[in-house]
Amino acid sequence: xxxxxxxxxxxxxxxxxxxxxxxxxxxxxxxxxxxxxxxxxxxxxxxxxxxxxxxxxxxxxxxxxxxxxxxxxxxxxxxxxxxxxxxxxxxxxxxxxxxxxxxxxxxxxxxxxxxxxxxxxx
Amino acid sequence: xxxxxxxxxxxxxxxxxxxxxxxxxxxxxxxxxxxxxxxxxxxxxxxxxxxxxxxxxxxxxxxxxxxxxxxxxxxxxxxxxxxxxxxxxxxxxxxxxxxxxxxxxxx
Numbered sequence: 001x002x003x004x005x006x007x008x009x010x011x012x013x014x015x016x017x018x019x020x021x022x023x024x025x026x027x028x029x030x031x032x033x034x035x036x037x038x039x040x041x042x043x044x045x046x047x048x049x050x051x052x053x054x055x056x057x058x059x060x061x062x063x064x065x066x067x068x069x070x071x072x073x074x075x076x077x078x079x080x081x082x083x084x085x086x087x088x089x090x091x092x093x094x095x096x097x098x099x100x101x102x103x104x105x106x107x108x109x110x111x112x113x114x115x116x117x118x119x120x121x122x
Numbered sequence: 123x124x125x126x127x128x129x130x131x132x133x134x135x136x137x138x139x140x141x142x143x144x145x146x147x148x149x150x151x152x153x154x155x156x157x158x159x160x161x162x163x164x165x166x167x168x169x170x171x172x173x174x175x176x177x178x179x180x181x182x183x184x185x186x187x188x189x190x191x192x193x194x195x196x197x198x199x200x201x202x203x204x205x206x207x208x209x210x211x212x213x214x215x216x217x218x219x220x221x222x223x224x225x226x227x228x229x
Binding site for chain 2: 037044045046047050059061062095100102105107108109110112113114115
């Protein structure tokens with residue numbers, strides 16, 4: 001059974017930092033493209049970042065570029081999101097998702113974690 | 123950035139009836155469109171990709187159609203568990219973008 005379990009969310013002051021983790025199991029993590037998607041309270045879904053299986057290609061939404069860094073440790077089956085200079089607009093549930101491939105495009109989210117809530121407030 | 127626009131924002135349908143949800147892209151995305159369902163308090167669930175391919179295990183009452191800029195998700199004979207929020211997502215271009223969602227509620 002595929003499982004994605006996020007952790008590391010919480011309350012942080014504006015301008016602060018937080019590191020999210022996602023523990024993966026039930027599939028071959030080392031060959032899978034992974035992503036972070038967030039959802040502000042009561043709002044829709046927003047793609048945040050994508051990372052290829054070997055970390056060769058990485059993409060970010062413009063809203064987080066320069067502040068967030070995605071990484072992974074294939075030996076630990078783990079995905080990470082380092083978030084710096086956080087603002088109120090970053091308050092959201094952050095989901096870890098596996099990006100399934102159709103042909104050479106790995107941009108469809110077929111498995112999701114339950115999410116971890118990040119609240120940016122003083 | 124490709125803007126995805128879903129309509130209507132809220133759709134009220136009776137159980138057993140058919141629901142038709144629409145999604146429009148601001149430019150052509152070929153068939154690179156996915157649909158997700160999100161029930162309250164849960165993570166999204168992949169329903170459809172490639173505009174019309176059902177995800178594994180998805181009941182046949184769910185179907186997707188369209189290409190280019192106009193797409194439709196149809197749910198025939200609505201069941202109680204189908205009342206949720208539905209999102210479309212384009213994956214033709216970076217950044218990946220979602221529609222704002224359609225809330226499907228019981229009439």
